[in-house]
Amino acid sequence: MAVIPTDERLLREIYKRYLRPFSEYSDENKTRSAKVWVPIDTMALAKRFRCDEDLIFGRLYYHMNAKYGSHTGSGDQVNFFSMRIGGDRHCVNFPLLASVLSDLQDERKRFIVSTRLAGLSLVVSAASIFIAIYR
Numbered sequence: 001m002a003v004i005p006t007d008e009r010l011l012r013e014i015y016k017r018y019l020r021p022f023s024e025y026s027d028e029n030k031t032r033s034a035k036v037w038v039p040i041d042t043m044a045l046a047k048r049f050r051c052d053e054d055l056i057f058g059r060l061y062y063h064m065n066a067k068y069g070s071h072t073g074s075g076d077q078v079n080f081f082s083m084r085i086g087g088d089r090h091c092v093n094f095p096l097l098a099s100v101l102s103d104l105q106d107e108r109k110r111f112i113v114s115t116r117l118a119g120l121s122l123v124v125s126a127a128s129i130f131i132a133i134y135r
Contacts, residue, residue: 005049008104010059013048014040014092015101022094033086038094060092068100 005013018038025035032039042060046053060081068080078096085091 005057007059007064008043008101008108009027009055010049011097011101011104013045014027015098017044018092018094032091033088034091036093036095037085037088037091038081039085039088039091042090057090060090068096 005019018040021031022035022038023096025031037117043053046056049056063082065079070078078093080093080096080100082091082093083089
């Protein structure tokens with residue numbers, strides 16, 4: 001059984017795959033219905049993570065949309081994922097995705113640094129106990 005990808009891994013993969021199509025959009029080169037909404041291939045992502053497509057779709061539509069979507073000051077809703085934007089299907093709000101990914105990566109780095117410092121302090125404590133006992 002394949003491991004279900006974390007939010008960070010899934011968003012990093014989407015970012016990597018769709019950064020170029022997002023960047024290539026212009027008024028002269030309208031490749032999709034809206035600049036910020038990028039259609040993604042949930043089947044390709046499911047194959048990449050060796051899991052069912054509905055797991056990827058559900059993760060984006062039910063979990064991440066609720067977790068990372070927000071409301072503006074005027075009460076408008078900002079969705080993370082949308083079923084359909086114009087003629088495009090399964091679209092992510094790419095600038096919001098990039099912001100969420102950046103926060104998740106920053107959070108992961110802080111966790112790694114904290115864990116390593118805790119491990120280092122454990123080694124120093126153990127060494128000082130060892131020195132105190134055998135001195």
